[in-house]
Amino acid sequence: MGLLSLGTPLQWYESRPHNEHVRQNGIQQLLYIFRAAHGRKDDPLLWGDEIEYMACKFDDRQNTAVLAIDDDDVLTELNIEDKGLCDAQNVSFHPEYGRFMIEATPARPFTGVDLQYVEENMASRREVAERKLGARGIELLSLAVFPRMGCEGFTDVRQVWSSHNSASRSLYLPDQVINRHARFPTLTANIRTRRGEKVCINVPMFQDEHTPKSDDTVYQRDWFTPEDLEAPLAAKPGFIYMDSMGFGMGCSCLQLTFQAPTIDKARYLYDALVNFAPILLAATAASPAFKGWLADQDVRWNVISSAVDDRTPYERSVAPLLPEHNNAHGHSTKPIPQRIPKSRYSAVDLYLGGNAFFDRKFNDADVPINEGALQELQTNSLFPMDYDLARHFSHLFIRDPLVLFQELIDQDNKHSTDHFENIQSTNWQTLRFKPPTQAATPDNKTAPGWRVEFRPMEIHLTDFENAAYANFIYLIVECILKFSNEIDNYVPMSQVWQNMELAHHRDAVLRERFYWKSSFTAEGTGKYTFAEIFHHPAFGIFPQFIDRILKDKKWVSSSWTELKNSSDPAQVRLFYYLKLVHDRATGVLPTTANFLREYITTHPSYKKDSRLTAEINYEMLKMASRVTHLDDSKDEVSNFFGSEIASYLLKSSS
Ligand code: ADP
Ligand code: MG
Ligand code: MG
Ligand code: MG
Ligand code: MG
Ligand code: MG
Incomplete structure (x- = not known):
């Protein structure tokens, strides 16, 4: 999230008449960017991560763990009073959707391979923020999801329902969980209004011996008509029912952004990463x-x-929940509304092409496009784009802008990117192709160049793990860019989408087979286990990407395992990063999901009813906090990381 625009956000009905204006000018801005920046060459492999934290409060007398939603002023303090400290530590803090969330990045990107510094910088971020929050009795946890979000008493504010939650109209999440900046409640309300219903999230419930037939937290309320009538129709037996943007955008993830030397390499990198997601x-x-x-x-x-699916029932090809109340048909401003198979938050839709390995047949999924945008992008006089790149952007431009600020409706397309970013930044895909700005001319190296963002990964409890996954992907990226004439990672897009489905399954790493290339020098895929995808000599990630780039650096002669005996402590640490990724991918160590699930189901008070009680939640998050701070007093660090990694970690941290 960049700087938040200030101004007056328009409600959906005020904003809607400007949709086409935003799209048309967004396209013009994009064309000015391309005209300015297409010729950039030799940009270095700068990169950086984003980590999202949750502010949690423990009450050790009541035995509760809750989200702290009233201390978001800390973020302002970090950005103003502590600016000097943050600059000195090279850390930067950003707002996120949740009032209980903080996002942190390095203030200046990493330069190339900088293994140890990545984790050091992550640790500085945690330290700077923890010092602030600790003084208020708050802990910062990097949890992918707060597991009792939406349950009674899940925040530290007692009277959360004293005002009705008009933005989300959720049965579970008060609007006080949403960032105070007007952009966020407006985003929440506009998604709901455009959709014509509250968002609807049904997650399959784990079926245990005494699991109830359906989510029994669904209840009747009469604050809002028709929204309060939806739940009984929207909730499905056997599923956990959620009804608000915060359930999704309140989750945390680990994102990485990489700069490529040229636009063509950025396209190639994007395509090569698609099936890694x-x-x-x-x-x-x-x-x-x-x-x-x-x-x-x-x-x-x-x-x-x-949680952010703003599509109308027509666009989703389903009937409205309450036909007599739903007028969402009218929300499309296009003469002929389109069917749209996927949410604007979803897997990548199209390869970008532009290299010798690419063939259009790999873009074999059903992807609607904005025909007008496609025409304009290819035939304009500023910078006519090739068909494949134009197709990518014209797909993003099927979406409506979700939040428009009154003061920003009219812009100078030669210098502003606001309308383009409005559409671009609300297409939340597994990867993002990030064009620079109009300032990024070839000679202006102070402006960032063409970047690719890798967005699928879940966040982990410790800096060690987050640094491990960040460095792992970094090495893959370096390898892809270095051997770009040799690596062909095109998998039919429809197979990538199937992989995305499979990736959700419980213990997918152990139980599922995924589509993967059978060779990176020829066409063709097979369905493989994680052990094969990570280790097969002919197509495994370790032999084909990690060992290859490590050999190229002359850090090893044949395998990453040699790093363990390196005389360079940074390389030894890299060994443990890679070992963690390896051990989790092959079932030697549990994934975090598996570890937490085990914790719950083996807790003495668990009743085999799939319920995560306040008591279990408290004890589990206390445990998570000990793991975060590498406190092995209850052997939890050793159980989580296995004895070899744990003893290395404990030794190196003391
Ligand atoms: P967003 O939320 O839009 O993805 P952020 O600003 O939160 O963007 O994060 C961007 C990440 O990219 C940060 O880690 C930052 O350090 C990194 N970054 C900044 N400049 C560059 C660059 N020129 N090339 C690659 N990465 C960069
Ligand atoms: Mg960000
Ligand atoms: Mg962002
Ligand atoms: Mg306060
Ligand atoms: Mg973020
Ligand atoms: Mg990001």
Whole structure:
């Protein structure tokens, strides 16, 4: 999230008449960007991560763990009073959707391979924020999902229902969980209004011996008509029912952004990473419970996808829940409304092409496009784009802008990117192709160049784990860019979408087979286990990407395992990063989702009813906090990481 625009956000009905204006000018802004920046060359491999934290409060007398939603002024303090400290530590804090959330990034991007510094910087971020929050009795946890979000008493504010939650109209989440900046409640309300119903999230409930037939937290209320009538129709037996944007955008993830040397390499990198996304989603699974229930899935992705799904019933090809109340048909401003198969938060839709390995047949999924945008992008006089790139952007431009600020309606397209970013930044896909700005001319190296963002991964409790996954992807990216004439990672898009489905399954790393290339020098895919995808000599990630780039650096002669005996402590640490990724992907160590699920189901007070009680939640999050701070007093660090990694970690941290 960049700087938040200030101004007056328009409600949906005021904003809607400007939809076409935003799209048309957004396209012009994009064309000016391309005209300015298409010729950039030799941009260095700068990169950076984003980590999202949740502010949690423990009450050790009541035995409760809750989200702190009234201390968001800390973020302002970090950005103003502590600016000097943050600059000195090279850390930067950003607002996120939840009032209980903080996002942190390095203030300046990393330069190339900087293994140890990545984790050091993550640790500085945690330290700076913890010092602030600790003084208020708040702990900062990097949890993928707060497992009792939406249950009674899940925040530290007593009277949360004293005002009605008119933005979300949720039965469970008060509007006080939403960031105070007007953009966020407006985003929430506008998604709901455009859809013509509250958002609807049904997550399969884990089925245990005494699990109830349906989510018994669904209740009757009469604050809002028709929204309060929806739940009995929207909730499905056997599923956990959630009804608000916050359930999704209140989840945390680990994102990475990489700069490529040229636009063509950025396109190539994007395409090569497409099928890594579902694999790394499954590999980093950390979300076993939602709204106080154990889920029969391990990741957050489809929860966010549904939580921001602004499509009308017509666009989704379903009947409205309450036909007599739903006028969402009228929400499309297009003469002929389109059917739209996927939420604006979903897997990548189209390869960008532009290299010798690409063939249009790989874009084999059903992806609607904005025909007018496609025409304009290809035939304009500023910078006519090739068909494949134009198709990508014209797909993003099927969406309506969700929040428009009154003061920003009219812009100078030669210098502003606001309308483009309005559409671009609300297409939340597994990867994002990030164009620079109009200032990014080839000679202006102070402006960032063409970047690719890797967005599927779940966040982890410790800096060590987050640094491990960040460095793992970094090495893959470096390898892809270095051997770009040799690596062909095109998998039919429809197979990538199937992988995305599979990645949600409980213990997918152990139980599922995913589509993966059978060779990176020829066409063709097979369905493989995680052990094969990570280790097969011919097509495994470790031999084909990690060992290859490590050999190229002359850090090893044949395998990453040699790093263990390196004389360079940074390389030894890299060994343990890679070992963690390896051990989790092959079932030697549990995923975070598996570990937390085990914790719940083996807790003495668990009743085999899939319920995550306040008591279990408290004890589990206390445990999570000990793991976060590498406190092994109850052997939890050793159980979580296995004895070899744990003893290395404990030794190196002391
Ligand atoms: P967003 O929320 O839009 O993805 P953020 O600003 O939160 O963007 O995060 C962007 C990440 O990209 C940060 O980690 C930042 O350090 C990194 N970054 C900044 N400049 C560059 C660059 N030129 N190339 C690659 N990464 C960069
Ligand atoms: Mg961000
Ligand atoms: Mg963002
Ligand atoms: Mg306060
Ligand atoms: Mg974020
Ligand atoms: Mg991001």
